[in-house]
Amino acid sequence: MPVLDLALFLTVMLLFAMGLRRPFIWVLTYLYIDILAPQKISWALLASVPISLIAFILAFAGWIIGDTKANTQFTLRQGLLLALLCWCFMTLQWADYPEFAQEKWNWVWKALVFAIFLPVTLTTRLRFEMTSLIMVLTAGAIIISASMKTVLGGGGYGNLSLFVNDNSNVYESSTLATIAIAIIPLILWLVKNSTVFPTDWRVKAFAGLLIFACLMIPVGTEARTGLICIGVLGLLMLRDVKKRMLYVTGAAALGLAALPFLPASFYERMSTLNSVEEDQSASTRMQVWAWTIDYAAEHPLGGGFDAFRGNSFTYQMPVVERNGSTVSVRYEQVTDGGRAYHSSIFEMLGEQGWPGLLAWLALHAIGIWQMEVIRRRWRDRRAPTEQWQSPLASALQFAQIIYLVGATFQGIAFQPFVLMLVGMQIGLWTYCKKRESAKQESVRKAARDARRAAASAKPAMP
Incomplete structure (x- = not known):
């Protein structure tokens, strides 16, 4: 064995x-x-x-x-997850491709149910820490292995060998690149706030190396989405850093220092970001998106999972030919079909129709807003037990925004890892609301007791 x-x-x-x-x-x-x-x-x-x-x-x-079930609450976002679960089951009944739809449903329902369930288990700071830690370290095992292969020259688009080679869940290259960047804020939160591994030089060193490994994933996978996510993360972190000019200068210096070590294939892959019209992959995506809009006009309730298999289109793609100083453009006819959405927005629109898309957008929009509310309400608190909530809300908010940027170019609307992050957000919102309610009730009780004490202390009227 x-x-x-x-x-x-x-x-x-x-x-x-x-x-x-x-x-x-x-x-x-x-x-x-x-x-x-x-x-x-x-x-x-x-x-x-x-x-x-x-x-x-x-x-x-x-x-x-x-x-204990005494304080279990069912929140609005859990209701949206439940509504999505029920709606996905309904669209399954009229799916254009029942066999493929059933295959996707087999894991989607479990991811949604667990996202609904996870918040009710997150009742203490330790549980939030352990959940974050397990998610980061488990994804980190994949990320560290992949980054080591990248450093040793084993990377390349479609060539990076991971633990398994089934191109699903976290192991899909663009998904891994997005998640690798999205967890960086959680890594930083754990370094500063964890009580499981109190911060010392070993924890900081490991966290630094893990962040480096995360940044290497877009290089190793040559996923263009990963490069965009790195840029988004850099902009988001400007909000919380104290010395912004130093941060910008340091980030620029690190970026320039890394350029000589990047493989030529990475430059070639990233250069297509500036020439979308000449890139067949990008051109095909836009055709799929246009087809999905037309499909939703005829099927506003969606066509069930994997409805994209019915798409087909023909378009003219410009091909630039360079011969010395002479540049010519000819148009090549491309016929394609059965292409995936390559966007969570169009994935939801095509598969779950307008009801599913609106529920999905509301789920994430409310999450960003709720994390901002927690960040602002708890950031100035001085009690030792009230200083970890705001940074965690900020980390989860950043992770969600990075995911949404990545999801714009990937069909990962029901990605299980992201739904776990959504569950954490819901749990944090519920946790903070309970603490605030308990604090307000304590203040009201103290005020009532003070009034009663003052009333009983008054001398009796003659």
Whole structure:
């Protein structure tokens, strides 16, 4: 039996066993399994056991058995997730391609249900920390491996070898590039606020190397979306840094210093960002988007999962030919069909129609707003127990914005890792609302007690 198989099997079994004493560990186990997919890495033991389904069931069972339900709340965003879940099931009934739609539904429903469930388990600071830590470190295992191969010359568009080669979930190259950049704010939050690993030079050194690995993923995958996400992250971080000029200068210096070490293929791939008309991939995407708009006009309620398989189009693409100083342009007819949406917005529009798209946009718009509310309300608090909420809200907000930018050019509307981040946002919103309500009630109670004490202290009238 290979050592890797045995190690993965023992790790999962140990997590299952630890959950018998601390049921919340089963929630963390599901996060680990759903992100890393150890059953796909394994060739023997785990490959034959439905560990993802087992962890999914145990997570719910642990909450039912071990957690209090007294303060459980159902929020607006959980309602939107539930509405999306129900609507996806409805569109499944009239899907244009039932077999393919069923295949996608098999994992989408689980991702949505877990995103609805996760917030009710996040009731303490430690649980928020552990959830963030497991998500970052599990994704980090993939990212570190991929970045090492990149540094050693094993990168390239479509050539970066990861733990598994099935081009799904986090292992899809553009998705991995987006997630790698999106978790950088969470890494920084953990370094400054974690009580699990108190900050020292070792934690800072590891975090710095992990951030470097995250930045290497867009290079290794040569995903153009990743480069855009890096730029968005750089702009977002300007909001919170104290010495902005120093930050801008340092970022520019690091960027210039990295240029000589980038492979020629990376420059060639990124150069297509300036010549969309000449790039067949980008031109095809725009044709797919135009087709989706026309399709939604005829099918406003959507065509179910994978409705894109029905698209077909013919267009003229300019081809620039250079011969010395002479440049000529000829037009080449391109016929294509059955091409994916390459955009979460058009994915939702084509598959779930206008109701699904509006619910999805509302889910994320409310999330950005709620995180901003928490950031502003809690940023000036001085109590030791009230100084981690605002930075976490900011980190989750940044991660969501980076995802939304990346999702504009990828069909990752139901990406499980992102739905976990959405669950964390909902949990943080609920946690902060409960603390604020309890504090307001305490103030009101103190005021009532003071009034009663003052009234009882007054001398009786003769």
